Amino acid sequence: MRLPLLVSAVLVATPLAADPIRFTDHEGREVTLPAPAQRIASIPIPMASTLIAIDGATDRLVGMNPTAKSAIVEGILGRIFPEARDIPSDITAPNFIPNVEELARVNPDLVIQWAGRGPDYIDPITNAGLNLMTIMYGTEDRTREYMTMAATAMGRPERIEALIDWRAEVQTDMEARTADLADEDRPSVLYLLRAMDNLRASGTENNYNAWYHILAGGRNAAEDMVGGWADINVEQIATWNPDVIFLNSFEADLTLDRIMDDPILSLTSAAQSGRVYKMPLGGYRWDPPNQESPLTWMWTANLLHPDLFDYDLRAEMRSAYQVLYNYDLTDADIDEILWMGMQGGQANYAQFAAP
Amino acid sequence: MSMALNQTSRRAQLSLRLGVFPAMAAGLALAMLYAISAGRFDVPWIRVVEILWTRAWDLSGSPETMDERIVELVRLPRVLLAAVSGAALAVGGAALQGVFRNPLVSPQILGISQGGAFGGALAILLGYHGVVLLGMSFVFGMFALVLVGFLSRINGRTEMLTVILAGMIVGAFFAALVSVLQFIADPNTSLPAIVYWLMGSFSTATWARLGLAVPGMAFGLAIVWLLRYRLNLLALDEAEARSLGVNPDRERWFIFVAATLMTGTSVAVAGVIGWIGLVVPHAARLIVGEDHRRLIPASALLGATYLVLIDTFARNLTAAEIPLGVLTALIGAPVFAVLLRQHFKRTGAA
Numbered sequence: 241m242r243l244p245l246l247v248s249a250v251l252v253a254t255p256l257a258a259d260p261i262r263f264t265d266h267e268g269r270e271v272t273l274p275a276p277a278q279r280i281a282s283i284p285i286p287m288a289s290t291l292i293a294i295d296g297a298t299d300r301l302v303g304m305n306p307t308a309k310s311a312i313v314e315g316i317l318g319r320i321f322p323e324a325r326d327i328p329s330d331i332t333a334p335n336f337i338p339n340v341e342e343l344a345r346v347n348p349d350l351v352i353q354w355a356g357r358g359p360d361y362i363d364p365i366t367n368a369g370l371n372l373m374t375i376m377y378g379t380e381d382r383t384r385e386y387m388t389m390a391a392t393a394m395g396r397p398e399r400i401e402a403l404i405d406w407r408a409e410v411q412t413d414m415e416a417r418t419a420d421l422a423d424e425d426r427p428s429v430l431y432l433l434r435a436m437d438n439l440r441a442s443g444t445e446n447n448y449n450a451w452y453h454i455l456a457g458g459r460n461a462a463e464d465m466v467g468g469w470a471d472i473n474v475e476q477i478a479t480w481n482p483d484v485i486f487l488n489s490f491e492a493d494l495t496l497d498r499i500m501d502d503p504i505l506s507l508t509s510a511a512q513s514g515r516v517y518k519m520p521l522g523g524y525r526w527d528p529p530n531q532e533s534p535l536t537w538m539w540t541a542n543l544l545h546p547d548l549f550d551y552d553l554r555a556e557m558r559s560a561y562q563v564l565y566n567y568d569l570t571d572a573d574i575d576e577i578l579w580m581g582m583q584g585g586q587a588n589y590a591q592f593a594a595p
Numbered sequence: 596m597s598m599a600l601n602q603t604s605r606r607a608q609l610s611l612r613l614g615v616f617p618a619m620a621a622g623l624a625l626a627m628l629y630a631i632s633a634g635r636f637d638v639p640w641i642r643v644v645e646i647l648w649t650r651a652w653d654l655s656g657s658p659e660t661m662d663e664r665i666v667e668l669v670r671l672p673r674v675l676l677a678a679v680s681g682a683a684l685a686v687g688g689a690a691l692q693g694v695f696r697n698p699l700v701s702p703q704i705l706g707i708s709q710g711g712a713f714g715g716a717l718a719i720l721l722g723y724h725g726v727v728l729l730g731m732s733f734v735f736g737m738f739a740l741v742l743v744g745f746l747s748r749i750n751g752r753t754e755m756l757t758v759i760l761a762g763m764i765v766g767a768f769f770a771a772l773v774s775v776l777q778f779i780a781d782p783n784t785s786l787p788a789i790v791y792w793l794m795g796s797f798s799t800a801t802w803a804r805l806g807l808a809v810p811g812m813a814f815g816l817a818i819v820w821l822l823r824y825r826l827n828l829l830a831l832d833e834a835e836a837r838s839l840g841v842n843p844d845r846e847r848w849f850i851f852v853a854a855t856l857m858t859g860t861s862v863a864v865a866g867v868i869g870w871i872g873l874v875v876p877h878a879a880r881l882i883v884g885e886d887h888r889r890l891i892p893a894s895a896l897l898g899a900t901y902l903v904l905i906d907t908f909a910r911n912l913t914a915a916e917i918p919l920g921v922l923t924a925l926i927g928a929p930v931f932a933v934l935l936r937q938h939f940k941r942t943g944a945a
Contacts, residue, residue: 285783307781334782437724437799438791438916462914470915471791473798475669476635478661490783493722503668507661 241413241538241551242559243406263392266355266376266385267362273371276395277350281343282308283332283361284354284375287390289317289524291352293531293564294391294399298324303331303346316577317523320567340364350393378446380407383529402563403531410534411455414541417548418457427483427544428461429453430510433469433527435498436491439477443467448529449486456541457548458484474504484544485510488527489519495582514587517543522557522577523565531564539578539592546588553578553592615882619896623678626900630674630907631666635914638662647671673800676808677906678899680797680865681875683812683857685898688872689879689890690819690850693826695755698880698938701872702858704759705851706766708869710739711862713769716776716789729807729863736859739765740851753844794918795866797906808864815856818849819891826850826887868902868919870927875901877934 261273281303282288288304289312295301298321304312309329312318318325331342336354343351343365351365355374365372373393375386384404391400431449434440441462444450447469450460461482462472485508487494499505499516510516520539524530538551554574561569571594575581578592631647632640646666650656658664684702691700702708714735718728746761747753773793780786819826825846828839837843861868879893905926909917 307783310781311783333778334780334786335778336782434787434791437719437788438796439798440787465914467915470913471796471798471918472914473635473669473910473916475665475910476914478636478665492784503658503664504661507664 241410241534242556243534243563244402245559245563261392261395263389265373265389266382267374269372269374271371271373271389271393273350273393277348277371277393279346279348280350280352280394281331281346281348282352283336283338284308284352284377285311286377286524286528286530287352287375287386288312290387290531291390291394292317292321292324293523294387294396294403295394296399296564296566297321298327300394301327302348303328303343305329305332305334305336307334311524315521315523316573317565320523320565336361338364340368343370344368352390378448378529380411380448380451380529380533383533387531406560407534410537414455414457414537414549418455418545421457421548423459426454426457426459427515428480429458429484429486429544430461430477430480430482431486431488431527433488434471434491435487435494438471439473440469441465441472441477442469449527452533452537452540453544456537457545458540474502477508478504481508482510483513484515485517486527486540487516487518489521489525490527494518496586514585515543517583517586517589518579520577520579523561532560535560542591543588546591550591554594616892616896619893619900623896623900623903626903626907627674627678630677630903631670633907633911634665634670635911636662636665638666668802669800672802672805673797673906673910674903676800676805676864677797677902679805679809679812680861680868681871681898681900681902682895683815683898684861684868684871684902685875685879685894686816686819686891687854687857689876689887689894690822690826691854691872692876693830693887693890694847694850695759696830696832698877699873700759701869702854703766703869705743705762705854706739706764706769707736707855707858708862708867709766709769709773711736711859712793712867713772713776714738715792715863715866716773719788719792720776720780720785722785726807729804729860732863733811733859735769736855736862739769740855744848744851753847758847791918792866793920795868795920795923796909796916796918797865798910798916800864804864808860811856811860815853815860816895818853818856822846822849822853823887823891826891830885830887866920868923870923870931871898871902874927874931874934877931877938881934881937 261276263271265271278300279302280291280300282291283305285305285308288301288308291301292298304327306329312324328346330339331346332338348370350371350373352373352375353361353365355376373389376382384407388400391397431442432439433442442449443465444460444463445468453460461480485499496516496518499511505511520526522532524532526536535557538556539553541549542551542553557574558569561567580593583589584593632643642662643666646663650667658667687702692698711732715728715732718731742765743758743761747757749757777786777789780789829843829846875898876894879890879897883889883893905922906919909919909922
């Protein structure tokens with residue numbers, strides 16, 4: 241299941257092919273680049289760290305969303321790639337509206353933007369005569385597609401193949417192990433995208449979190465909810481009475497105490513059995529789809545079904561970070577990413593402790 | 596014939612007015628009981644009564660089981676908070692309409708809501724929650740009012756028109772500041788929290804929040820209640836009021852401060868909930884007439900009942916919480932349209 245080390249990747253860093261690169265993006269736009277993109281500006285947040293992972297370096301990232309930058313600088317990627325601090329982040333406001341003057345200043349040969357948000361997000365870029373590639377967020381299929389697009393644009397097809405194969409392999413393995421799982425053996429899982437002030441739960445429709453919870457042998461506690469996301473109240477959670485609660489990694493101040501100190505939530509089955517966990521924060525947040533997603537799935541599966549799954553997560557993380565970022569994770573790094581200090585004592589969590 | 600009909604309907608109205616306050620109070624009590632028994636978590640109403648009854652006799656104990664905690668720690672504070680907020684917003688609106696002699700005035704007109712919204716949004720952006728959010732929201736609501744007072748005082752006198760204009764200016768300024776905060780907020784973390792909070796909700800109601808909200812609201816309600824006779828005089832035109840020994844300037848500011856206390860506190864604990872201060876006083880006027888001695892308590896009772904019911908819908912219609920501001924506007928706008936037409940038909944006929 242481990243992501244194999246790619247020796248060839250280092251050798252083919254600069255492709256010799258002179259043929260132009262052509263592919264179709266998520267808005268059906270034909271993207272044509274005369275040569276592999278050397279200067280890429282990424283407006284969507286998770287894409288910046290994905291580009292770093294596809295290239296194994298930060299050299300070609302010349303602009304990114306300020307929110308992406310703060311996530312990188314504050315997280316482990318900031319330690320692995322300290323030079324990321326100097327990458328400009330004023331090419332867009334956090335709300336993804338491009339700043340054309342700043343974009344023109346960093347002179348990218350490819351700009352990446354969200355698809356499906358209308359002309360205000362797109363036209364300023366194309367009107368400035370810049371090459372544009374749009375990506376759609378959400379499902380695993382789309383993630384693989386936009387990772388492949390980005391790799392194609394960068395002229396790194398050999399690297400993306402390994403990354404996609406890894407995703408497919410882990411997915412297939414997990415599907416095989418949960419194939420015979422009866423409905424009543426699937427723990428109900430509640431994922432809280434927000435928990436500090438309001439409580440926001442994930443629906444099932446086009447929801448990535450629900451997708452991998454089901455993949456890992458769970459079922460969505462909020463499956464009767466309409467749409468992808470909704471704000472709910474504690475009473476609704478009491479009614480669902482989830483077996484497992486996952487807290488998002490977006491809210492920095494959010495800890496398990498939010499659940500354990502709440503008079504209602506602390507009575508849920510999840511809290512009573514110690515199955516409340518905060519999502520890890522690695523090269524990117526583990527909640528949404530990104531280059532490290534298979535690690536998220538394995539972490540989730542080991543927690544939901546310790547009887548069915550026994551991935552060696554620490555070893556998986558080490559080899560993945562070696563390939564993705566050319567970095568040797570220390571035990572302290574891993575403990576920090578997995579919040580061992582905060583949740584090492586939770587149910588089934590000792591399996592992730594350093595030997 | 597038509598004259599006779601008119602007289603009987605007048606008499607019917609009169610008899611209605613006599614029993615109207617006990618009826619409104621009973622309506623509020625029923626609405627609150629209904630709200631406490633309704634919820635996404637199934638607690639049979641007989642069990643709700645049992646839980647409340649047991650607690651009433653033993654205030655020292657603490658709720659242990661899930662249904663006890665749901666009723667006592669989730670629903671009870673939420674319903675009470677909705678009730679006092681509804682009363683405060685409605686009375687704030689009624690008082691301001693009296694002072695401005697204009698039935699279309701609402702707390703938004705003084706920029707209070709926008710000021711409070713900015714304070715709360717800023718708190719969220721800076722990563723503060725709970726008491727700090729509450730405090731900042733209130734302080735900026737108050738600050739907006741002080742600005743309005745400062746701007747509208749020209750040559751030692753304050754004209755009604757300048758107050759309204761100053762209120763619009765200050766409101767627009769704070770609304771723009773809220774947009775600035777939304778612009779710079781992190782779309783992953785603070786932006787959704789700000790948007791959700793601005794749309795209004797009681798979903799985070801606790802006894803602690805209720806405890807923070809009640810003093811300000813009660814104080815505001817008390818000021819308006821004490822000034823209810825004066826409101827009748829303030830509603831007269833300026834010269835007439837002065838001749839009756841009223842100092843309109845000073846008493847108006849008492850009302851403004853009271854309205855700010857009530858609106859600022861409600862924005863702080865539940866976000867921006869519009870339309871209550873506009874719709875409820877109109878409905879109250881249809882039932883009890885223009886006299887503020889009756890209008891103020893009627894607005895309080897109706898406002899409390901209205902917001903308790905709206906909030907019950909907001910938390911029960913779907914698994915997802917429906918933002919209160921959306922519901923109050925969706926219901927408030929058409930109801931207000933009907934009320935206005937009735938109002939003009941009646942005043943036009945008289």
